[in-house]
Amino acid sequence: MSRKIERVLTIGLIYPELLGTYGDGGNARVLCERARRRGIAAEISPVGIGDDVPDASIYLLGGGEDGPQRLGADLLRRSSFSSRVRNGSYVLAVCAGLQILGTSFAVEGDDEFEGLDLVDVVTQRGETRSVGDLVVRVGERDLVGFENHGGRTTLGAGVEPLGRVERGRGNDGAVDGYQTTNVWASYAHGPVLAMNPWFADRVLERVLDLELSPLSTVADQLYEERRAKLLG
Numbered sequence: 711m712s713r714k715i716e717r718v719l720t721i722g723l724i725y726p727e728l729l730g731t732y733g734d735g736g737n738a739r740v741l742c743e744r745a746r747r748r749g750i751a752a753e754i755s756p757v758g759i760g761d762d763v764p765d766a767s768i769y770l771l772g773g774g775e776d777g778p779q780r781l782g783a784d785l786l787r788r789s790s791f792s793s794r795v796r797n798g799s800y801v802l803a804v805c806a807g808l809q810i811l812g813t814s815f816a817v818e819g820d821d822e823f824e825g826l827d828l829v830d831v832v833t834q835r836g837e838t839r840s841v842g843d844l845v846v847r848v849g850e851r852d853l854v855g856f857e858n859h860g861g862r863t864t865l866g867a868g869v870e871p872l873g874r875v876e877r878g879r880g881n882d883g884a885v886d887g888y889q890t891t892n893v894w895a896s897y898a899h900g901p902v903l904a905m906n907p908w909f910a911d912r913v914l915e916r917v918l919d920l921e922l923s924p925l926s927t928v929a930d931q932l933y934e935e936r937r938a939k940l941l942g
């Protein structure tokens with residue numbers, strides 16, 4: 711750790727009952743644990759249906775089925791979430807979460823629903839569902855995970871993808887997710903931060919605005935093994 715940390719990392723886990731189908735709540739636990747192992751106090755605030763969205767250093771949105779996804783989007787639209795994100799709170803969004811932050815998304819029956827319009831992206835229904843391993847080249851690193859979605863996402867001009875797809879589909883077979891100054895989004899489940907400890911640390915460093923000391927855990931070894939197997 712490069713300097714003494716006085717503040718607490720607060721992690722807002724958005725609607726785990728709706729957006730927890732694929733185990734993405736594990737991303738909160740990984741951030742919390744990797745912060746604590748560096749001596750940084752961290753706590754998870756699960757945000758339930760009907761709760762106000764509290765202030766947090768980072769919000770996590772996971773994947774979910776179409777109905778719960780639509781309900782989650784409606785609830786968030788009526789909450790303080792969007793204004794907090796516009797004011798700079800960080801977000802990590804996966805799959806349904808990625809789609810909700812966009813302008814619109816299509817779920818069952820091809821109906822189009824309004825997203826939160828925080829990022830200029832549109833999700834339409836694909837011909838086939840994308841299910842399987844996903845590997846994304848993010849800068850100089852590979853992000854591994856699995857995907858399970860029916861949506862195809864198109865980025866608006868000027869929206870930067872999270873990375874280039876090396877295996878699987880991601881948004882459209884070419885790129886996966888998106889990134890802005892305070893949002894990371896991906897189609898990768900895993901949970902993605904458990905499968906990619908390097909990415910968890912990248913997120914933590916940005917949110918905490920500090921350089922973290924390296925950490926060697928079994929997750930780091932498993933990442934290397936999984937990556938080698940998927941790309942080998």
Ligand code: GLN
Binds near residue numbers: 804
């Ligand atoms: N319901 C969305 C879709 O099928 C998201 C699925 C998910 O979160 N895994 O595209």
